[in-house]
Amino acid sequence: MKCMTKLILYGLFLSTLCSQARIIDVASHGVVPGKDSTYALNNLIQSVQDEPDVTLSFPKGQYDFHSENALEMHRAVSNHDNGLKRMVFPLFNHKNITIDGGGSVFMMHGRVIPFTIESVDGITLKNFSIDWKQPFHAEMKVVERDLKKNSAVFEVDEQLYPHIFQHGQLLFDRMGQKDPIGMTIVFDPQTRAPIFDTDKYSLNSSRTKASKTGKNRIKLEGGFKKEPPPIGSVMISYGVHPTSRLCPAIHVTNSKNLQIENVTVYAAGGMGLIVERTENCTLNDMKVTSTKERVVSSRADATHFIGCKGLIKVEDCLFEHMLDDAINVHGAYVPVVEYLGNNEFLCNISHSQQWGLTFGEAGDRIVLTSRKTVLPFFETTITDVRKLNEHRFVMTVAEMPTQLPDVPLSVENLTWYPDFIFRNNIVRENRARSILVTTKGKVLIENNYLSSQMHGILIEGDNNSWYESGAVEDVTIRNNEFVNIGYDNHDRYPVLASPLLKSDQHLGEGRYHRNIHFINNTIKSFNGHMVKARSVDGLLVSGNKIEFSSTYPQSEGDPALSMEYCDHVTIENNTATGFKTELVITESADTTHVKTEQNNGFKNSK
Incomplete structure (x- = not known):
């Protein structure tokens, strides 16, 4: 009788297991390489709308998805431009659904959002890459320049970056939309990073005369801020607002338990991943990077989280060559x-x-x-x-x-703030910052390699610009490697913690941020910067090593550590090596309860 009972229970277990995990080969539903699979995929997704615990399995290959047959609806997408959006994977109201790409490439054609995920409880995206046949920016290689005439000739692939000339203006044909040059930034194709002090090469396209000088050749005369970019460098044109952030690669909202594993985003007309009001997100081995043929990856941030809760965990990921930050949590x-x-x-x-x-x-x-x-x-x-x-x-x-x-x-x-773990990741060769974090949850940033053009970690909060809240309460930054932070040649730091205040705002009676610990990090720096803090109660800077780097021109004048209107500050056991003079620690008169001791290679200057 006991044996019979065990057999019945085992049978029920197997039956339950099978019923909970249906794997669907998408090829059996007409989703196959070599043709536009958008309509067939939309139908397949709709057919499993009410079925929980489903895996859509893609045999390895390149799957092409075109905008013409994609489902369309009006969508509001945070940090992007709202409007009618066409969606390749429209995933709404599912429960425990997995998209397993099997190592496939999902190639987008046209103005589409590859993944739209809303009100889904349990979703896993894994084992695929996302790319576009035509990216959302243009790359223009400098082949000639004339400093006296403030002009340059660029090599531009007419197939990859189609364009026209109209009344002396250069317009790029981006999927039926005629975009002016708009915002620009110059990259070094050798380092695959923004060029040092790129701002001096910025272009005011309204003051520029454009002309065609031969096949794949464009001449731009005038409009460069100080001088044309160096020969061999690549100027990136990424359009103007409000049409330059229309198509993120993955948009998630009002969902729970998101997992992204072994997914690569090679391009996006916005962010690689934007997540809104979602509980519990895990990213493992996600990459946002460019292809070998292109210098730039996503048009904006690699990843971005707004108004989430639970735990955001990001581990073993690579974020590089973006035109904005690696991650923003706020x-x-x-x-x-x-x-x-x-x-x-x-x-x-x-x-x-x-x-x-x-x-x-x-x-x-x-x-x-x-x-x-x-x-x-x-x-x-x-x-x-x-x-x-x-x-x-x-x-x-x-x-x-x-x-x-x-x-x-x-x-x-206050309810929708997450804990945040950012561990064992690489961020490099991107415009802007590595990490932006303003959450009242517990934050751990450790064992990362960070090398960005602007600040390494920005802990801000502003109530008059992007309106990104909130003041942090528990942040630990430890055992990270910061390499040449701030090579846009401005006042940039591995860590900047300060609310953003406009002219009509002022510091109040209490401090804004609390409990920021910067411990045992290694900094390779050409400018000698470490931490800048304003309105922080509970700042610990301990056991860090900063070494001089000769990669970029040495800059001097700013303090290595700067405190303004801070309280309960401890700076101890830090070491600076390779710099011509001792690095400076400054504190304002309204900074209180400060302890500095055993900082080799530093000096105090109030």
Whole structure:
């Protein structure tokens, strides 16, 4: 009887296991290499809409997806430009679905978003790469330049970057959209990174006369800020707002338990990955990088997370050659337009690339914040949110302060902040920063290689520009290698922690950030910079080594460590080697409770 019972239970276990894991070979549904598979794929996805625990399995190959047959709907995408979007993988309301590419290439043709994921509980993307037949930028190699005439001749592949000339202006044909040169940046094809001090080669295309001088040859006369780029360098043209961020590679919103494994993004008309209001995200062996034929990968950030919660874990990933940051984790400040009475606030999502954002829902804990000091003053709970349009909503709260201060206000969602682990990753050869983090969750950044054009790690928060919140409370940065941070030749640091304040804002009575620990890191630096902090309570800089690097021209004048309006600061056991003079540690008069000791190669200068 016991044996029979065991057999029955084992049979039930096998039956349950089989019912929970259906693997579908996409080839049996007409999704095959060598043709446009968009329509067949959309139909397959729709057919498993209500079926949990499904894996769509792709036999290895190149799968082509064209915009003509893609499902279209209006989509609001944070940090991108909203509008009608055509989607290759429209994944809505699934439960435990896996896309296994089997090592395949998903080649996009036209203005599409490869993956749109909304209200999905449990999704795994693995074993594939995403690319576009035609990228969303143009690469122009300098073959001649004339310093006196402020002009240059560029080699431009007419097939890969089709273009026309109109009234002396160069327009790139990007999938039916005529884009002017717009924003530019110059890369070094040898290092595959932005060239040192690239700003001096920036181009004002409105002051530039463009002409064709031969096959694959374009001449640009005038408009360079100081001089044309060096011969052999590559100038990247990536268009103008509001049409330069239309197509991220992967967009996730209002979902749970996202896993990305062994996925490579070679191009994107925006970010490689943008995630909104999602709980628990794991990235392992994800790459955002360029192909051998191109210098640049994604048009914007490699990855970006806004208003998420749970745990964001990023390990063993490679992010390089992007035209923006490697990762950004933050919440959102939403300005209050008017207090309507009866515990109701009329709120306005101010930044155009956050329109349509889901700020909060009933049950979320929020805080009222002064926009003058960017400091919170009263916590309460949302009881109702009524959306008016993409820009505005009415929010009802449970409790109110006795009196509202007579200053501009904003609201911040305290419920939707994640913990964040960024470990064993490589970030290099990109425009802008490596890591931006403003979350009240526990943050660990360790064992990474970071080498970006601007700041290494930016811990900011602003209530008057991008409206990215929140002040950090527990950040550990340890055992990382920072290499030549800040080669755009400006005031850049491996770590900058400071709220962004505009002219009509000022520091308040309390510090903004708390508990930032910078421990046992190695810095190879041409400018001698380590940490710059403003309005931080609880700053520890300990056991770090900074070594002189001769890769870029040496710059002097800025302090290695700078503290302004900080409290409870400890700087100890740090070592500087290879610099001509001792590196400087400065603190402002309003910085309190400072301890500095045993810092070899440094000197204090208040």
